[in-house]
Amino acid sequence: MLGNFKYENPTALYFGNKAMDYLHRELPKYGKNVVLIYGGGSIKKNGIYNRVMEILKENDKNVVEDAGVMPNPTLDKVLEGREIARNHKADLLLAVGGGSVIDYAKAISVSVHTEGDPWEKFFAGREKPSENIVPVGCVLTMVGTGSEMNSNSVITNTAQKRKVGRNFGEQVCPRFAVLNPEYTYTLPQYQMVAGIFDIMSHILEQYFSGEDDNTSDYLSEGLLRSLIHASRIAVKNPTDYESRSNIMWAATWALNSLIGKGKSQDWMVHMLGQSVGAFTDATHGMTLAAVSLPYYRHIMSAGLAKFKRYAENVWDVDGTGKSDEEIASEGLQRMEAYMKEIGVVLHAAELGMTEDMVEGIAEGVSILKGGYKELTRQEVIDILKQSM
Amino acid sequence: MLGNFKYENPTALYFGNKAMDYLHRELPKYGKNVVLIYGGGSIKKNGIYNRVMEILKENDKNVVEDAGVMPNPTLDKVLEGREIARNHKADLLLAVGGGSVIDYAKAISVSVHTEGDPWEKFFAGREKPSENIVPVGCVLTMVGTGSEMNSNSVITNTAQKRKVGRNFGEQVCPRFAVLNPEYTYTLPQYQMVAGIFDIMSHILEQYFSGEDDNTSDYLSEGLLRSLIHASRIAVKNPTDYESRSNIMWAATWALNSLIGKGKSQDWMVHMLGQSVGAFTDATHGMTLAAVSLPYYRHIMSAGLAKFKRYAENVWDVDGTGKSDEEIASEGLQRMEAYMKEIGVVLHAAELGMTEDMVEGIAEGVSILKGGYKELTRQEVIDILKQSM
Numbered sequence: 001m002l003g004n005f006k007y008e009n010p011t012a013l014y015f016g017n018k019a020m021d022y023l024h025r026e027l028p029k030y031g032k033n034v035v036l037i038y039g040g041g042s043i044k045k046n047g048i049y050n051r052v053m054e055i056l057k058e059n060d061k062n063v064v065e066d067a068g069v070m071p072n073p074t075l076d077k078v079l080e081g082r083e084i085a086r087n088h089k090a091d092l093l094l095a096v097g098g099g100s101v102i103d104y105a106k107a108i109s110v111s112v113h114t115e116g117d118p119w120e121k122f123f124a125g126r127e128k129p130s131e132n133i134v135p136v137g138c139v140l141t142m143v144g145t146g147s148e149m150n151s152n153s154v155i156t157n158t159a160q161k162r163k164v165g166r167n168f169g170e171q172v173c174p175r176f177a178v179l180n181p182e183y184t185y186t187l188p189q190y191q192m193v194a195g196i197f198d199i200m201s202h203i204l205e206q207y208f209s210g211e212d213d214n215t216s217d218y219l220s221e222g223l224l225r226s227l228i229h230a231s232r233i234a235v236k237n238p239t240d241y242e243s244r245s246n247i248m249w250a251a252t253w254a255l256n257s258l259i260g261k262g263k264s265q266d267w268m269v270h271m272l273g274q275s276v277g278a279f280t281d282a283t284h285g286m287t288l289a290a291v292s293l294p295y296y297r298h299i300m301s302a303g304l305a306k307f308k309r310y311a312e313n314v315w316d317v318d319g320t321g322k323s324d325e326e327i328a329s330e331g332l333q334r335m336e337a338y339m340k341e342i343g344v345v346l347h348a349a350e351l352g353m354t355e356d357m358v359e360g361i362a363e364g365v366s367i368l369k370g371g372y373k374e375l376t377r378q379e380v381i382d383i384l385k386q387s388m
Numbered sequence: 389m390l391g392n393f394k395y396e397n398p399t400a401l402y403f404g405n406k407a408m409d410y411l412h413r414e415l416p417k418y419g420k421n422v423v424l425i426y427g428g429g430s431i432k433k434n435g436i437y438n439r440v441m442e443i444l445k446e447n448d449k450n451v452v453e454d455a456g457v458m459p460n461p462t463l464d465k466v467l468e469g470r471e472i473a474r475n476h477k478a479d480l481l482l483a484v485g486g487g488s489v490i491d492y493a494k495a496i497s498v499s500v501h502t503e504g505d506p507w508e509k510f511f512a513g514r515e516k517p518s519e520n521i522v523p524v525g526c527v528l529t530m531v532g533t534g535s536e537m538n539s540n541s542v543i544t545n546t547a548q549k550r551k552v553g554r555n556f557g558e559q560v561c562p563r564f565a566v567l568n569p570e571y572t573y574t575l576p577q578y579q580m581v582a583g584i585f586d587i588m589s590h591i592l593e594q595y596f597s598g599e600d601d602n603t604s605d606y607l608s609e610g611l612l613r614s615l616i617h618a619s620r621i622a623v624k625n626p627t628d629y630e631s632r633s634n635i636m637w638a639a640t641w642a643l644n645s646l647i648g649k650g651k652s653q654d655w656m657v658h659m660l661g662q663s664v665g666a667f668t669d670a671t672h673g674m675t676l677a678a679v680s681l682p683y684y685r686h687i688m689s690a691g692l693a694k695f696k697r698y699a700e701n702v703w704d705v706d707g708t709g710k711s712d713e714e715i716a717s718e719g720l721q722r723m724e725a726y727m728k729e730i731g732v733v734l735h736a737a738e739l740g741m742t743e744d745m746v747e748g749i750a751e752g753v754s755i756l757k758g759g760y761k762e763l764t765r766q767e768v769i770d771i772l773k774q775s776m
Contacts, residue, residue, distance in 0.1 A: 004403065022394070218614035219610045223607065246603045250633040258641075
């Protein structure tokens with residue numbers, strides 16, 4: 001814990017198969033006008049839409065809908081949503097869905113009372129939002145991004161083929177979040193697995209940095225072990241409540257800032273994966289999976305002690321009689337075997353990435369300095385080619 | 389994560405050797421009248437008192453002092469402190485010290501605007517406090533109780549020889565907490581070690597319960613590993629910033645409710661230790677140390693799977709060719725060796741406990757039902773005798 005930091009997280013989380021009941025406790029805290037935000041309409045098939053509308057009605061809310069939020073929410077959609085929220089004089093943005101829907105709601109939250117182009121201001125321009133935001137609440141139906149308890153928002157500018165994430169600060173965290181593991185049962189296996197790898201990547205990208213001996217890294221190892229254990233059960237039996245609930249809870253704590261406190265962080269896998277996503281519109285977690293092993297094998301020698309620790313503490317590699325490099329490599333081999341076991345995509349070609357995209361994708365990758373090795377543009381290209 | 393639960397924690401934590409600077413950010417949020425609460429005056433020797441007073445003055449606060457809070461704060465002292473806060477029309481209670489001082493501030497916080505005896509209402513009576521409380525902020529100078537980020541308060545009724553803890557709910561959590569690991573350097577070794585064992589006990593008393601496979605238990609294992617590692621360094625070199633900072637951070641997360649979410653909990657070591665404390669006025673963490681091994685050895689067979697897991701995941705016991713019971717026992721042996729290494733008290737006799745106290749102490753022990761085995765009063769007596 002060598003750095004100075006602030007930790008504060010205002011989100012009230014309601015967890016469990018009765019969690020939705022607590023919407024009744026939260027809704028009265030806000031004004032009458034609610035924008036109900038959701039995605040492609042799966043919540044209409046599984047009954048969640050009806051349940052939420054019923055509770056909103058019982059709480060006498062004046063509701064308009066903002067539906068059709070896409071998996072990689074676009075700037076164009078944000079501009080539309082801003083108009084809906086403005087016209088409705090929104091007191092609360094209630095996001096029902098996964099990370100995309102909540103990320104989108106946050107982008108609207110900071111944009112409603114702001115003139116000008118939200119992309120230029122907040123995503124390209126990285127301005128700090130004013131205090132005058134519209135609060136966000138959420139009902140989570142897909143697990144992975146941790147958006148339910150953080151202030152992050154990732155938006156895609158399709159015209160510029162750029163996908164950019166921002167951390168807006170505590171005031172933009174959802175004020176409340178309803179986490180019912182059963183709501184994730186109906187998600188297709190592909191999406192579930194992508195979410196699981198997204199969680200794993202969030203943890204690893206905070207873990208693989210720093211030489212110090214940080215409590216955060218021990219917490220990360222605990223979360224990783226829980227996630228690996230639970231996900232192996234969930235991919236075989238997606239309606240196993242215990243494993244789905246552990247995955248859901250691990251996801252929240254993987255990216256609500258706790259495990260990154262007091263240490264440097266890497267985040268290059270997200271930079272690489274997001275750029276692949278901007279060119280292919282592929283599922284976020286799968287883009288991370290495709291680039292992870294090439295990236296980690298590339299930087300392993302620069303952070304050897306941590307990769308060795310990862311092998312031993314997370315993958316139970318027995319180091320007896322082996323060199324540090326052998327131990328570290330064996331950890332990544334076990335990670336690869338695990339990735340195959342749960343069924344993530346290991347080759348970006350399967351996500352629609354083609355050779356002719358490599359240069360464009362590489363240009364779209366922000367090169368960060370927090371990890372064990374600062375990449376050159378050529379190294380980015382090499383890693384992307386190996387990810388094919 | 390089989391249970392339904394709510395997680396919400398409003399405390400803003402400022403961590404690091406520059407943390408005190410952020411008092412300037414927090415103080416303007418409150419009215420002019422501040423009660424500065426502290427203990428025996430060690431903060432006057434190490435400069436913390438002067439620094440806090442300087443910042444209070446720069447923020448134009450009207451300050452009265454409530455000093456002399458004892459290690460086990462008493463009801464009588466709470467009644468005095470309530471008068472001070474009432475007469476001063478306190479807008480903020482600023483606690484500067486360790487868990488005792490913060491616990492005491494919380495007891496005043498809920499009592500100021502309440503008629504009647506706080507003991508009868510809140511501690512014996514377990515009433516829920518009203519919304520009308522005086523907010524608490526804190527500067528932490530001793531690590532262990534986690535009081536800086538929870539709503540717990542433990543108060544001793546000397547007339548009744550009873551020491552009772554309450555969890556008042558989120559509104560009574562400190563609004564802000566300043567955590568500078570350097571402020572803990574001047575603490576005597578005995579107090580530091582007692583604090584370390586208090587932290588360990590908080591984790592273990594949430595960990596040793598439940599049969600399910602809970603993310604909380606994995607987080608607990610991470611915290612334990614970090615704590616064990618850091619404390620071994622700190623007892624040899626108390627001014628090692630890194631280890632002291634890791635201990636401080638582990639302490640906060642050991643008892644801010646996170647690692648107990650979605651699972652049953654034990655807490656009998658605290659029930660036993662607190663009753664020893666009410667009779668001997670011994671240092672809290674040492675009373676826990678004295679009763680822990682007799683208690684855990686007594687219940688081990690009832691929770692064998694978890695004690696085996698503890699041995700393997702926390703103490704790296706190699707289970708090859710051993711029975712579950714042998715593995716579990718070896719874990720507790722390693723724990724005993726560790727306790728000797730860091731220098732905690734292993735016998736309650738050293739804390740002033742005598743044979744003739746046993747019956748009274750046993751009567752003062754609340755028998756809880758969350759652990760692997762519900763004790764009889766006779767078992768309580770047996771464990772206390774073994775703790776001598």
